[in-house]
Amino acid sequence: MVRPPLPSLARPLVFGLALWAVALVAIEAQVISGRFVSEFHIYAEATWAWWRGAEIYEDGINGFLYLPSSAVLFTPWAYLPPLLGDALWRLSLLAVCWWGVARLCRLLAPADCPGAGWQRLFGVALLAALPIGVVDLRGAQTEFLMLGLMLAGLADVAEGRWRRAAFLLALAGAFKPQALALVMLAFALWPRLRLSLALWLAAALALPLAHWDPGYALAEYGQLVRKTMSSANPGGGVWHDFANGLATLGLPLDLMVQTVIRALAGVAVLILARGTVSRLPAPKAAATVAALMVTYLLLFNPRTVLGHFGDMALVAGALAGWEFHVRRNRALGWMLVLLCFALTTHVWTRGLHLATATWFKPLLACGFGLYVLVRWVPSRPATGPQDATQDALRESLAIQG
Numbered sequence: 451m452v453r454p455p456l457p458s459l460a461r462p463l464v465f466g467l468a469l470w471a472v473a474l475v476a477i478e479a480q481v482i483s484g485r486f487v488s489e490f491h492i493y494a495e496a497t498w499a500w501w502r503g504a505e506i507y508e509d510g511i512n513g514f515l516y517l518p519s520s521a522v523l524f525t526p527w528a529y530l531p532p533l534l535g536d537a538l539w540r541l542s543l544l545a546v547c548w549w550g551v552a553r554l555c556r557l558l559a560p561a562d563c564p565g566a567g568w569q570r571l572f573g574v575a576l577l578a579a580l581p582i583g584v585v586d587l588r589g590a591q592t593e594f595l596m597l598g599l600m601l602a603g604l605a606d607v608a609e610g611r612w613r614r615a616a617f618l619l620a621l622a623g624a625f626k627p628q629a630l631a632l633v634m635l636a637f638a639l640w641p642r643l644r645l646s647l648a649l650w651l652a653a654a655l656a657l658p659l660a661h662w663d664p665g666y667a668l669a670e671y672g673q674l675v676r677k678t679m680s681s682a683n684p685g686g687g688v689w690h691d692f693a694n695g696l697a698t699l700g701l702p703l704d705l706m707v708q709t710v711i712r713a714l715a716g717v718a719v720l721i722l723a724r725g726t727v728s729r730l731p732a733p734k735a736a737a738t739v740a741a742l743m744v745t746y747l748l749l750f751n752p753r754t755v756l757g758h759f760g761d762m763a764l765v766a767g768a769l770a771g772w773e774f775h776v777r778r779n780r781a782l783g784w785m786l787v788l789l790c791f792a793l794t795t796h797v798w799t800r801g802l803h804l805a806t807a808t809w810f811k812p813l814l815a816c817g818f819g820l821y822v823l824v825r826w827v828p829s830r831p832a833t834g835p836q837d838a839t840q841d842a843l844r845e846s847l848a849i850q851g
Contacts (some may be wrong), residue, residue: 452647452772459476460480460735461573461655462569462570462573462574462576462577463530463572463573463645464572464573465573465577465678465848466572466573466574466576466577467576468612469576469577469580470544470580470583470587473580473584473587474541474544475680476541477540477584477588478537478540479589480588481533481536481537482533485708486588487538488540488588488589489589489590489591490532490535490536490539490540490589490590490608491532492513492514493514493520493521493524493527493528493539494524494527494528494532494535494584495514495515495665495719496514496516496520496521496524497522497524497525497528497529498528499521499523500521500522500658500661501525501661501686502516503661503662503663503666503672504506505673506518506521506670506673506675507670507673507674507676509680510681511666511681511684512627512678512681513612513677515627515677515678515681515753516592516625516626516627517623517624517654517655517658517674518656518658518667518674518798519624519625519629519654519655520592520624520626521658522613522657522658522660522661523624523657527539527542531690536590539589539590539750540590541704542595542597543590543592543594543595544587544594545593545598545719546594546595546598546599546602547594547597547598547764548576548598549598550597550598550599550600550602550821551572551575551576551597551598551601551764551765551768552568552572553601553602553605554601554604554605554737554740554744554765554768555568555569555571555572555575555768555771556568556605557605557608557733557734557736557737558571558733558734558737558768558769558771558772558800559571559775559776560776565795566825569773570771570775571768571771571772571776572768572771573771574767574768574771574774574775574783575589575754575765575767575768575770575771576764576767577767577788578763578766578767578770578786578790578791579760579763579764579766579792580769581763581790581791581793582756582759582760582763582790582793582794583760583764585756585757585759585760586757586758586760586761586787588757589759590790591757591758592625592759593758593761594760594761595622595625596622596625596626596628596629597624597744597764599618599619599621599622599625600618600622600629600632600740600743601740601765602618603615603616603617603618603619603622603632603636604736604737604739604740605736607640607643607736608732608733608735608736608844609732610732612640612642612643612646613794614648614848615636615643615645615646616646616647616650617646617650619632619636619645619647619652620633620651620653620654621650621654623651624654624657628747628751631716631743631746631747632743633651635719635720635723635739635743635791639723639724639727639739640727642780644742646694646774658670658671668791670686674800681753682752682753683705683752684752684753688755688756688807688808689752689753689754689755689808690748690754690755690756690758690759690808690811691748691749691750691751691752691753691754691812692711692749692750692812692816693708693752694752694808694809694812695709695808695809695811695812695813696809697808698807698808698809699809708752711750712750713751715746715750716746716750719742719743719746722742722823723738723739723742723828725827725828726738726739726742726827726828727739729828730788730828734826737768737769737826738822738826739763740765741766741769741818741822741826742783742822742827743816744761744762744765745762745818745819745822747761748761748762748812749815749816749819750810750813754812756796756811759793759811759814759815762790762814762815762818763790763793766786766790766818767786767787767788767791769786769821769822770783770784770786770787770790771781771783773786782821782825785821786821788817789814789817789818792810792814793811793814795810797809
């Protein structure tokens with residue numbers, strides 16, 4: 451019996467899924483053989499300590515760096531046998547991440563362009579992000595989980611599912627506090643989201659009080675503040691944020707100056723996102739906000755590490771698929787793919803890794819942010835309620851023509 455060929459839309463997706471599956475199997479083989487230890491044990495040990503009523507925040511800049519709610523939510527994985535828990539945790543990260551990226555691709559794929567289905571865009575995203583994405587997958591950090599929940603929440607915003615969007619965004623913040631930046635941005639951008647977002651965020655913060663000793667749970671919030679104050683200024687090392695990148699190039703910045711720059715960058719993102727939401731159709735506005743937020747978190751989180759750039763690669767890969775198959779701009783599509791590939795300079799040669807450590811990847815994040823700013827963010831303020839409709843019509847005509 452001859453099998454029918456795969457539909458053309460599905461081929462990139464099948465190849466991408468297959469390669470990620472191979473990478474997943476290889477990583478699990480390393481974990482089982484004892485050649486590699488992921489971050490799983492950090493979350494598990496914090497959860498075990500939580501339910502014993504012991505301290506979950508160790509001294510110094512390392513260790514468990516999340517809200518107490520994260521320790522509570524991690525319980526289903528923590529009490530499995532270690533190897534099984536590690537494997538199921540990594541599968542959970544990948545499933546949620548893929549779900550979010552697939553929903554982003556659905557936003558980008560227009561219904562009136564049959565040659566640019568979301569499957570093709572998703573396949574491009576998986577293939578482009580694989581080289582750098584395996585770093586975060588190997589470490590099994592919560593980064594991919596946060597990204598998937600953030601993207602799915604923004605997709606729900608674009609589709610008018612306000613309550614579920616609020617739940618997903620708050621859940622992202624409950625697992626990883628960096629997502630609270632998007633929670634605050636969403637609160638400012640979408641008035642219809644505010645009540646549900648406030649309620650779900652309050653529920654996430656109150657969840658740890660279900661502990662058998664509420665006094666201990668409250669005390670751990672105080673320990674969280676202490677831990678955050680010490681870990682937010684980790685100093686020199688392998689961090690890939692803008693400040694450490696400048697310091698590597700001989701341009702160190704005072705901590706107060708860094709703080710001011712981070713605050714001004716946050717205000718700039720708010721202004722750009724507000725103009726985007728007011729002018730663009732809801733799907734394209736949500737995708738733009740996602741790209742802006744991913745860029746902001748990479749550049750201005752003082753604890754950005756190598757694996758975090760998998761987030762940018764997945765979003766950039768989805769936008770590359772949009773350039774290839776929706777706008778038919780192969781030059782920009784390949785530029786984004788090459789940007790994703792350039793994130794892997796650490797594996798090319800040791801000399802190149804040492805020469806580009808800590809500054810080259812933030813520079814690539816700046817390049818991606820410039821692309822988003824020029825290609826996606828509206829260049830003029832809104833002038834009327836019909837702007838979004840007119841933009842959608844122009845894009846549809848460009849696709850058809």
